[in-house]
Amino acid sequence: MAQFGKVAVLFGGTSGEREVSLKSGQAVLDALLAKGVDAEAFDPAIRAINALASYDRAFIVLHGRGGEDGQIQGVLEWMNIPYTGSGVLASALGMDKARTKQLWKGIGLPTAPYRLLDEKTDYEAVIAELGLPLIIKPVHEGSSIGMSKVETPEQLEPAYREASGHDAVVMAEAWITGREFTVVMLNGKALPVIRLEPPKDVAFYDYQAKYLRNDTHYGIPSGLTDAEEKELQMLALRAFDAVGATGWGRIDAMQDMQGRFWLLEVNTVPGMTDHSLVPMAAKAVGYSFADLCVSILSQTLGFAVENSVITSAKVG
């Protein structure tokens, strides 16, 4: 694995998802070391960023703001250090759930109706427009942090307050009743779809169901028909491509009771603990966790092409 040189595995960071990143990053670091890669931990919350200059490439396992949103990607571009995953634009867009939805809507991809909320919002008008239930989300968070389901008009204001404690920008989205799926993207392909079934006593796939409970069920194969599976993979590929995302990532989606798919969001640095969704889908196509990590790291070998030519061609 000498071709990689000295690799900084970036994890930790200062976002609300620091704890998740610490787990993901440690798993990636251990896997790369086991494969003989000269990898080291680099936590930007602790170390001065200019210390990155002594590394040949970076594996980004920072989730959330500061690490998944184009900031660290911009620093690495500036320092001319190849890095894994999406470039600056796609990372920044993907971190903004509202603008991502706006873009998808603009090119005719299905995503649930939504609107932004602020201090002056007329809550009755929101309910009249989007109906109930609703889901309230901080626009730039992940891991279901600060999100709540709203079933009655009285629940809307407290849900807004909760979300606004995590982000200056908050949105309300129409609730989709149905089944939930995620599609993992790796090296330009959509991997087998995973169905997510949170325990019955939680309102949605929340932080608890994601990380703390062991009774969330993951279906792979997804249980979709072959035609539906292909349709969702195609949709996910188009959605991923539309934001300019590259390398690896995940598209979250739902299927309503009529069988229609709705895109929720794109994750440009998804969870990478050994029981996360990306390793699960990769395993279904024969990758061990360590193979997966090396495959993602290999994206940095074509760095100049990946970031200057392909991304700008897609954007332009």
Ligand SMILES: Nc1ncnc2c1ncn2[C@@H]1O[C@H](COP(=O)(O)OP(=O)(O)O)[C@@H](O)[C@H]1O
């Ligand atoms: N419109 C919606 N209708 C029903 N459930 C939703 C909707 N949007 C999100 N959810 C639930 O909330 C979870 C987190 O939402 P998501 O947009 O994926 O944000 P995060 O970045 O926190 O993962 C989803 O996995 C799903 O269970």
Ligand SMILES: [Mg+2]
């Ligand atoms: Mg999600």
